[in-house]
Every structure is written in structure tokens, then in C-alpha cells.
Amino acid sequence: MVDDLDAYLFDLRGYLHLKGALTPAEVADLNACLDTVPPMKPGQWYGYVHAHAYGQTDGLNYQQIYEAGEPFEKLIDHPSWIDRVKHFVGGEGTFDYHHGPLFIDENLANFRAPGEAIGLHSGGYPPIHRNQFRYHNGRFMCGQVNVLTALTDIGPGDGGTMLIPGSHKSNFKHPHYDRHRMAQGATVEGIEGAIEVHMEAGDALLFVDGISHGSAKRANPGIRRIVVYRYGPSWGNFRHGYQPSPELLKRLTPERRKIVQPLQLLPREPNLKPE
Numbered sequence: 001m002v003d004d005l006d007a008y009l010f011d012l013r014g015y016l017h018l019k020g021a022l023t024p025a026e027v028a029d030l031n032a033c034l035d036t037v038p039p040m041k042p043g044q045w046y047g048y049v050h051a052h053a054y055g056q057t058d059g060l061n062y063q064q065i066y067e068a069g070e071p072f073e074k075l076i077d078h079p080s081w082i083d084r085v086k087h088f089v090g091g092e093g094t095f096d097y098h099h100g101p102l103f104i105d106e107n108l109a110n111f112r113a114p115g116e117a118i119g120l121h122s123g124g125y126p127p128i129h130r131n132q133f134r135y136h137n138g139r140f141m142c143g144q145v146n147v148l149t150a151l152t153d154i155g156p157g158d159g160g161t162m163l164i165p166g167s168h169k170s171n172f173k174h175p176h177y178d179r180h181r182m183a184q185g186a187t188v189e190g191i192e193g194a195i196e197v198h199m200e201a202g203d204a205l206l207f208v209d210g211i212s213h214g215s216a217k218r219a220n221p222g223i224r225r226i227v228v229y230r231y232g233p234s235w236g237n238f239r240h241g242y243q244p245s246p247e248l249l250k251r252l253t254p255e256r257r258k259i260v261q262p263l264q265l266l267p268r269e270p271n272l273k274p275e
């Protein structure tokens with residue numbers, strides 16, 4: 001089901017670069033769909049899409065982007081990555097699959113402008129359950145596998161994602177971690193072991209969240225656009241407490257619905273629309 005080489009490289013490095021995961025037509029549809037969302041500031045809603053920011057300098061997020069339209073619904077179980085994600089999160093045939101194969105605990109589009117970046121974070125140390133990398137008794141059991149898809153070309157100066165390959169297994173904090181975190185991801189220079197990943201629009205980076213990662217500071221004019229879907233086991237919960245709209249749940253295929261809402265909470269109540 002998953003290529004031996006993919007399994008080997010994911011285990012070794014903690015990520016896979018899926019070139020051409022989306023077709024140019026899919027990228028165009030996603031960008032056109034994003035353009036229908038009027039400009040928002042953190043805290044504002046457009047339908048069920050919520051404008052949000054983690055900090056002051058890492059760019060604007062549109063959370064719950066799978067609510068924005070069909071092009072984003074397709075990403076929930078996109079054939080370019082869904083089998084790999086299922087394999088690396090693991091749990092098939094076990095209690096972890098009780099309510100389905102997966103759950104997306106966060107999905108967003110991120111817009112990164114010149115001067116913005118996200119400093120290095122995660123890494124094997126300190127180990128946490130939610131983003132752990134694990135392989136045990138012949139199975140992958142990763143707590144969180146991210147698919148970060150480029151909607152614009154990301155080359156030198158564009159604020160590319162940075163990774164420290166292999167750091168998902170590290171038992172130590174990188175000696176330059178704090179410096180880089182504070183510098184808000186200036187460049188990979190000076191972070192021994194880090195690489196900056198350049199992507200074409202439509203490429204996806206599949207990585208275990210436990211790998212040390214961040215992004216370089218965007219130096220070029222223009223805006224970098226990415227989409228991130230984070231997958232974990234079906235018993236997970238929403239990172240920020242969002243809930244899917246009844247309209248979305250009605251529209252989705254049964255496979256997608258299971259990933260968006262593995263478990264219908266009881267007693268049944270209609271999902272509430274945000275104010």
C-alpha cells in the first residue's frame with residue numbers, strides 16, 4: 001500500500017516531499033476559492049472560516065479552510081497522500097480505528113508576507129504525545145502527520161519550510177533552538193542540520209509534527225500561500241475547539257465525513273453556528 005522507499009525515508013528523515021501532489025488545475029481551483037474569501041483580520045469569520053494568527057509575525061491563517069469550498073474538501077482524503085497518512089498514523093484493525101481511520105484536528109491556509117516567518121519548533125525533545133513519532137512492533141503510530149501544500153512556488157527568499165531531517169527521533173534539544181525561535185526563523189544559516197525546502201505550487205510536504213521545523217523569513221515581495229491539514233487518530237480532538245458546520249457534514253462523502261467528524265457526540269444536537 002505504501003511504497004517501501006517512502007516508508008524507509010519517512011522513518012529515516014521524518015518527512016516526504018511529494019512533488020506534483022496536486023495538478024496545476026487543482027492549485028488554480030484552490031487559489032480561486034481562497035480569492036473568494038474577503039480580506040479578514042484575526043478574529044473575523046467568513047461563514048465557518050475563521051481568521052486567526054498564532055503570533056505577531058508568522059502570518060495570517062484562515063482556520064477551518066475545508067469549509068471554504070469543494071477544492072478544499074478534496075484535500076481531506078486526497079489520493080496523493082491519504083494512504084500514506086493512514087499508514088504513518090497507523091492503527092488499522094485496532095481500537096484506534098474504532099471510529100474511523102483518522103481525524104483532522106486543524107486545517108488552515110496560511111498567508112506569509114515579507115518579513116514574516118515561523119521560528120523553529122517541535123523536535124524529539126521534549127517528547128509529547130500529540131506530535132510523537134513512533135514505530136512499534138511493526139507499525140507506525142505517529143500522533144500527528146501534517147500535509148503542507150504549496151499554493152505558490154516557494155524558492156529562495158520566499159520563506160520556505162525548514163526542517164531538521166531525523167530530528168523526530170532526537171533525544172536532545174538543538175543547541176541553537178532558542179536562538180532560532182527568538183530570531184523568528186531568519187534563515188537556515190547557523191542551524192546545523194537544518195534544510196530549507198523549496199517547493200513548486202502543488203508540491204506537498206508530508207511530515208510528522210514531532211520533527212523540528214519552522215520556516216525561513218520571507219524576504220521577497222508577495223505572499224506565500226500554503227495549506228496545512230493535520231491528521232491524527234480518530235479519537236483526537238480539535239486543536240482550537242472549532243466544529244464542522246452541518247452544511248459541510250451534509251455535503252461530504254462518507255469517507256470525508258468520518259475524517260472530519262469521526263464521532264457524533266450524544267445526545268445529538270445540531271452544531272451551533274459561530275456568532
Ligand SMILES: O=C(O)CCC(=O)C(=O)O
Pocket residue numbers: 110118146148160161162213214215228
Ligand atoms: O510555515 C511553515 O512552513 C511551517 C508551518 C508549520 O509549522 C506547520 O505547519 O506545522
Ligand SMILES: [Fe+2]
Pocket residue numbers: 121213214
Ligand atoms: Fe509547526
